[in-house]
Amino acid sequence: PTRPGRGRLLRRRPGRVDLLAGGTATLFYRTPRSLRRRWSKEPGDFYRLLKYLENLRFQDRRLVAFWVLYTLAHPKVATTVFVHLILVGPQGSGKTLLAAILKAIIWPSSTGVQPLPRNAVDLAIAATQGHVCAFDNIRSIPMWLSDLLCLMATSGVITGRTLYTNDGQSVINLHCAVMLTSLHTVVTEADFADRSLQIHVPPLDAARRRDPAVLMQEFESDLPSIFRGALELIAEIYEHLPLVEPVNPQRVYRFSHWCAALEHIDGVPAGGYQGWYRDALGQVMLDSLHESSVNVALL
Numbered sequence: 001p002t003r004p005g006r007g008r009l010l011r012r013r014p015g016r017v018d019l020l021a022g023g024t025a026t027l028f029y030r031t032p033r034s035l036r037r038r039w040s041k042e043p044g045d046f047y048r049l050l051k052y053l054e055n056l057r058f059q060d061r062r063l064v065a066f067w068v069l070y071t072l073a074h075p076k077v078a079t080t081v082f083v084h085l086i087l088v089g090p091q092g093s094g095k096t097l098l099a100a101i102l103k104a105i106i107w108p109s110s111t112g113v114q115p116l117p118r119n120a121v122d123l124a125i126a127a128t129q130g131h132v133c134a135f136d137n138i139r140s141i142p143m144w145l146s147d148l149l150c151l152m153a154t155s156g157v158i159t160g161r162t163l164y165t166n167d168g169q170s171v172i173n174l175h176c177a178v179m180l181t182s183l184h185t186v187v188t189e190a191d192f193a194d195r196s197l198q199i200h201v202p203p204l205d206a207a208r209r210r211d212p213a214v215l216m217q218e219f220e221s222d223l224p225s226i227f228r229g230a231l232e233l234i235a236e237i238y239e240h241l242p243l244v245e246p247v248n249p250q251r252v253y254r255f256s257h258w259c260a261a262l263e264h265i266d267g268v269p270a271g272g273y274q275g276w277y278r279d280a281l282g283q284v285m286l287d288s289l290h291e292s293s294v295n296v297a298l299l
Contacts, residue, residue, distance in 0.1 A: 244264045
């Protein structure tokens with residue numbers, strides 16, 4: 001990522017950040033479904049994204065923005081633990097459009113927002129096709145799928161018999177950030193809740209509704225500036241990460257650390273953004289209890 005006004009590149013290595021004056025030979029991997037990006041010649045403005053999140057609460061807008069930066073900045077290596085984003089809201093709240101916008105920033109592709117695969121192999125294949133998967137209108141998450149999504153966050157594999165062989169084994173990597181949209185809370189397992197960031201998307205007021213085609217056209221115009229701004233901010237975050245330590249880190253330690261670096265950059269008291277993340281994790285389990293009428297009566 002290019003740093004503002006300095007024309008140099010930052011290369012992140014374990015435990016260090018190198019400034020490169022002569023360019024870099026590192027290439028980004030493109031899948032057959034990847035779309036081309038347009039690059040902004042002007043300094044980027046990542047937080048231009050926030051105007052497309054105006055329907056969310058203030059802290060939720062920020063957490064979604066932090067999630068985009070975190071997901072974009074971390075490669076699919078064994079040490080990366082992804083956080084899955086769950087958008088929960090009633091019909092007509094714009095969840096699918098929001099998922100499409102976030103996906104276009106992280107990994108623009110022709111697959112868009114898809115139905116949830118029905119088996120482990122199809123899920124693993126979807127995970128190999130890009131840096132983030134977006135699945136729409138999730139009705140429920142059975143235990144087997146919850147376990148697979150946990151595995152996707154931390155890196156795993158799916159194995160099976162190779163076609164037309166008796167003893168050949170095929171291996172498909174299962175490691176990818178995931179976005180889910182749902183009408184109601186679908187997280188019921190604590191392990192999955194700890195690896196998720198659930199955001200409530202309130203219904204849109206009639207006065208604030210816009211033609212989705214016009215909105216996406218406006219977003220496509222802003223996307224080069226948002227993307228360049230994201231890279232510039234990620235470079236700054238990597239410079240600040242060695243200077244901070246998380247306050248009361250959560251299970252995905254790296255995301256807590258990421259929030260701590262953003263606190264340092266924005267001049268926010270230590271624990272401010274991390275507290276929002278902690279509260280969001282606690283709300284997931286509380287919401288799952290509210291899905292049962294018996295639990296509601298007991299509460």
